[in-house]
Amino acid sequence: MIANVNGKICGGDDAVVSVFDHGFVFGEGVYETLRTYERRPFLLERHLQRLRASAAMIDLALPLDDAEIGRRIAETIAAVEGGTEVYLRILVTPGPGEFSYDPTARRNPTFVIIARTFAPPSPGLYAMGVTITVVSISRSQPNSVNPLIKSNNLLPNAMAMREAMRRGAYEGLMLNYRGEITECTQSNFFIVKQDAILTPPLESGLLAGITRELIIECARETGVPLEETVIRMHDLLTADEAFLSSTTRELVPVVQVDRHVIGTGQPGAVTTRLLGAFRERAVRLSR
Numbered sequence: 244m245i246a247n248v249n250g251k252i253c254g255g256d257d258a259v260v261s262v263f264d265h266g267f268v269f270g271e272g273v274y275e276t277l278r279t280y281e282r283r284p285f286l287l288e289r290h291l292q293r294l295r296a297s298a299a300m301i302d303l304a305l306p307l308d309d310a311e312i313g314r315r316i317a318e319t320i321a322a323v324e325g326g327t328e329v330y331l332r333i334l335v336t337p338g339p340g341e342f343s344y345d346p347t348a349r350r351n352p353t354f355v356i357i358a359r360t361f362a363p364p365s366p367g368l369y370a371m372g373v374t375i376t377v378v379s380i381s382r383s384q385p386n387s388v389n390p391l392i393k394s395n396n397l398l399p400n401a402m403a404m405r406e407a408m409r410r411g412a413y414e415g416l417m418l419n420y421r422g423e424i425t426e427c428t429q430s431n432f433f434i435v436k437q438d439a440i441l442t443p444p445l446e447s448g449l450l451a452g453i454t455r456e457l458i459i460e461c462a463r464e465t466g467v468p469l470e471e472t473v474i475r476m477h478d479l480l481t482a483d484e485a486f487l488s489s490t491t492r493e494l495v496p497v498v499q500v501d502r503h504v505i506g507t508g509q510p511g512a513v514t515t516r517l518l519g520a521f522r523e524r525a526v527r528l529s530r
């Protein structure tokens with residue numbers, strides 16, 4: 244694992260930031276997770292757009308333009324030894340300052356890129372599918388800390404994921420205060436019903452996942468009907484297929500939710516076709 248801290252590349256042990264950073268003191272900050280395809284950062288422009296949008300929502304001005312961020316990312320990828328693909332996490336925090344919520348109290352944001360070789364999930368995961376669980380922690384409402392903000396402050400997600408792990412589940416599915424399905428702790432969520440794909444709308448309170456966006460584009464391109472619509476537990480329990488999505492995992496079939504088996508209990512045909520289309524598109528877009 245290596246890191247680029249404010250433009251300086253260093254090994255894991257030497258990567259340090261100030262304890263007075265408001266990222267540490269107040270838990271303020273935003274991040275992005277990227278991976279490479281063929282050693283090139285995938286959909287960098289979209290990730291930077293979302294990073295800027297997240298930063299704006301917490302009154303944080305990014306200290307670098309896209310060209311400079313691109314340069315730092317390229318240098319950091321080049322410094323990762325071995326392996327074919329690279330995992331990248333970009334973190335931006337307000338930087339050190341007096342203990343005050345006043346945004347003028349901090350003047351030098353901290354810009355970190357963490358990188359390591361990317362190990363894709365095992366093929367067995369895609370062949371067998373996974374079991375997820377509905378967790379007790381709600382996804383926050385858009386008028387609280389808006390889930391559109393990809394915030395470094397991941398306490399609810401971490402607690403929800405630990406609940407899922409205690410139950411032996413691969414992921415935790417989070418509902419909102421109205422009981423609508425939103426997303427998983429680290430991924431977006433989809434169901435398939437009568438050959439149509441359904442996914443919760445952003446208004447239900449979820450991250451605008453970049454993989455989710457690409458899946459919507461893939462479905463359009465391949466003529467599979469896809470609708471962003473409110474999904475409740477009844478819809479999930481009567482679904483033919485389900486899957487989750489994220490940058491590092493692409494599309495992972497979900498075959499069981501708690502004790503309930505989805506469809507045939509095997510990864511479904513629509514999910515499998517879409518995963519193939521997604522991978523083709525990913526390679527095409529990364530060239």
Ligand SMILES: Cc1ncc(COP(=O)(O)O)c(C=O)c1O
Pocket residue numbers: 276400426427428429430431450451452453454455488489490491
């Ligand atoms: C809460 C949450 N939802 C969805 C996603 C998937 O987003 P993306 O496809 O942009 O990786 C993530 C990824 O980390 C996440 O943390």
